[in-house]
Amino acid sequence: MLLALLLLTQNPVTVRLNHDQFDPGDRARVYVQSAQDGYLVVLHADAAGRIRVLFPLDPTDDDFVRGGRKFEIRGRGDRDAFQVEGTDGSGTVLAAVSPDA
16 A cells, blocks of 8 residues: 655645555554644545544644644554555545644
8 A cells, every 4th residue: 555645835844654655554653844833734534535634633632833843643542643444545644734723
């Protein structure tokens, strides 16, 4: 299974994964760095087209991040960001940052 990575054209957010390709059952680690302070959202779309919010985990969580600092997105229970499911297709991780909440 191949996991695609999308970056915005001006690269205000950089997203890195712990592997270039994943097999079913693999756990994905997601690392994010914003070029500037702002409010971050990170999404994962799996091969079946299901979309899940990776960050913030809960809508009431603080989603403000400091620019220039790299950090790891962690799942519930302090686990890896997500586990790869399915055997066919590719998934996508997308991140966006906004100066406004």
